[in-house]
Amino acid sequence: MNRRCLIVGSAIQVSDVVKTYPLGADEVVAVDHLDLGIEEGEFVAVVGRSGSGKTTLLNLLAGIDRPTSGSVVAAGADLGSLSESGLAEWRGRNVGLVFQFFQLLPTLTVAENVMLPMDFAAKIPAVRRRDRARELLERVGIGDQADKLPSMLSGGQQQRAAIARALANDPPLLLADEPTGNLDSHTADAVLEVFAGLNAEGRTIVVVTHERDIRAIVKREITLVDGRVVADESVVAR
Template identity: 60%
Template structure:
């Protein structure tokens, strides 16, 4: 197990609480959560529906802000980042992977991968296509580059989404139920990709309902009622 210390953590959540106002009153989705993830760690977040998993992921991505507490990513206090800077920061720092892929249906696979480069202007224009092709080759679907997403299988679309998440070489990969719509064989291949990304030095945090991830993740964090219930090493 490689539990991050204060100094080496690329992700650090400190006493984070998130309260949502609802018709029935205030609902605390997260309560005083502390979490640290180091570069090279693959951490899964599990728990029942409503336990706070996606809320925590959204705080790490800067999609939502804590009601109280702090969220630090790569030395940046995301909780205090002005709204006008969040999108650009996210594009350079965090790669997001979703259960339903969220590929743009009218763009080819290669164009989908190039999109974050276009948005953040991190890669020279003349190099974007070759960079996209390299990433698609890394995830094993370079031959699908000129197809529209609808022509790909679910597993191929998820691989394309992972390539897109890597477009700007972010230090952090956040994934929300990325294997939820995949068969077991394809899901295992996607988990292998995440394991490889962690071994390459990226911090990978994945929300999942899968509880047996031996051989893939380094740690499993269990949430219950908005609190961290356990934070344990995953057996090799």
């Protein structure tokens, strides 16, 4: 990665970002001149109705998508200065991603799924990868499922495996898109508690969610409407 793109500051800084998508002869504005700063160690929920720009924002923070205009700085890098291969390298080392539908590879065991990001990023020594995968699975409470295929696990267990995979390379930034959207309320609460524990250790977490009880564990809630921030509130711990 180009060292010139490294800068010191907050964990995330979004500056005057616009993201549009073509729609026939017109275009859809998904993110509209958005400014946002997130400090290291914050636990932030991004909420809003479907179509408000939540997932688009998360994809911009992860370097999965690029803004039409404006800049995104995350985990020490100006993402606009990176090539596609540079973005992939940066993402593998600095960002853990958790999705609603788990996205575990069905032909690999749970432990092998967790090892996969380590193999791609080569940040963790090869001799440590299997042990680290098992340690992470123990940490999220499913160490006894390590040698099973994902199809043998419940939805909650699969999401815990996905969280362990997101932590594989010890990223400073964890991004989650509706991580409890496919779970029952009891299982969702347990998964959110895993995120709370990770944040208590100092990891920066941004969660896009419809979860109504998210305010019980996050420190800040940002509400989007039509791609703009309409509310940005600190959450008082209960």
